[in-house]
Amino acid sequence: MGGPASRTPLSVLPYGRQDIDQADIDAVTAVLRGDWLTQGPAVEAFEGALRERTGAAHAVSCANGTAALHLAALALGLGPGDAVVVPAVTFLATANAARYVGAEVAFADVDPATGLMGPGQAEAAMERAARAGWRVRALAPVHFAGQTADMAGLGVLADRHGLAVIEDACHAIGSVDVMPDGRALPVGSNAFGTLTAFSFHPVKTIAAGEGGAVTTNDLRLAARLRRMRNHGMERDPAAFEDREAAFDESGSANPWYYEMAEPGFNYRLTDIHSALALSQLGRLDAFVERRRRLMELYAERLAPLAPLVRPADHVPWCRPAWHLCAVRIDFAAAGRTRARVMADLRARGIGSQVHYIPVHRQPYWRERCGDLALPGADAHYAQTLSLPLFPAMADADVDRVATVLAETLGLPART
Ligand SMILES: *Cc1c(COP(=O)(O)O)cnc(C)c1O
Secondary structure, three states: OHHHHHHHOOOEOOOOOOOOOOOHHHHHHHHOOOOOOOOOOHHHHHHHHHHHHHHHOOOEOOOOHHHHHHHHHHHHHOOOOOEEEEEEOOOOHHHHHHOOOOOOEEEEEOOOOOOHHHHHHHHHHHHHHHHHOOOOEEHHHHHHOOOOOHHHHHHHHHHHHEEEEEEEOOOOOOOHHHHHHHHEEEEEOOOOOOOOEEEEOOOOOOOOOOOOOEEEEHHHHHHHHHHHHEEEEEOHHHOOOOOOHHHHHOOEEEOOOOOOOOOOOOOEEEEHHHHHHHHHHOOOHHHHHHHHHHHOOOOOOOOHOOOOOEEEEOOOOOOOOOOOEEEEHHHHHHOOOOOHHHHHHHHEEEEEEEEOOOOOHOHHHHHHHHHOOHHHHHHHHHEEEEOOOOOOOOOHHHHHHHHHHHHHHHOOOOO
């Protein structure tokens, strides 16, 4: 990345996009020229780098973030009768992962100013789940837009009720929890949780093409993640149960032998994707820095548009790697519909997106859970709009977005 401020302004700004440089391309082509296309040295190198980056004892890469969430549910052995607490403001996959293993979803409300589920909202969802006769086994907080949920508070709640915590950190690679005593705990370290799921989809902070990973400090869970990622296949002689088939009369493991205790999936990440992810992980600090700077500029440039336009509230416990610039807009007070604002922005070359339609409002979940009242999630949905945020944006792009947004909302242009 060159001097960011001197970048050429882009004529069309998507709300997010990947940043691929020559080193990324070289890393991928080196794999293509080598001996392994899948599950070779690049996978191991990436997993090692992710362990180092997060501080977790184990990192298991996989096909995408959805697979990561599914593997986490499988590793915990969740199933029918169990329930997972999921904030209503998230991508579909957080809730779907629970259903893949037959578990129920207890949707929790969020703080409308941040989109985050706190301990109080999680506890209310647990009470609803108990009334439905479900056994709550896990919390699945989502680090919306790159800000972390209150993990210290959720960790206390989880400990009190003996729950596992699956962090959906698909927005939050590079974010750091900062403790009152100054300790910095990277997302993925699982300081408060059990398993953390990441996505490396191109719209996220680092890209693998498609890619994901789960980190954990639990050796047993890591072994299960690895096994379920690869058909449920076990090749470690120490884990074999069928001794007669596995070992010869001298007690040596038969070299061809493998064992399956339960059916798994093919959720492997390829060496091609791992090479890109590893190269991108090396650029993460620069990405985070640039995103932070762009968010500061947005805060400055959007300040004159208050109170019609306000940035998301910042939580005090987190140094975020901003994934989204999700602002709150009072469309009713501006006398403009969101659809109209988005269309007007689009016509001026500015992409935007809504993160998210609350998941409990989806037909599948309405059918399953009935009409849940989650006013925080509804209030978040009513106001949220994600503006362009990605490292290749120029400072002038932020100026343009702020100016065009003001005009679109019928506000006097900034001076
Ligand atoms: C992107 C995303 C996922 C799914 O990740 P994929 O890699 O696209 O499968 C899950 N949860 C959240 C919050 C996400 O943003």
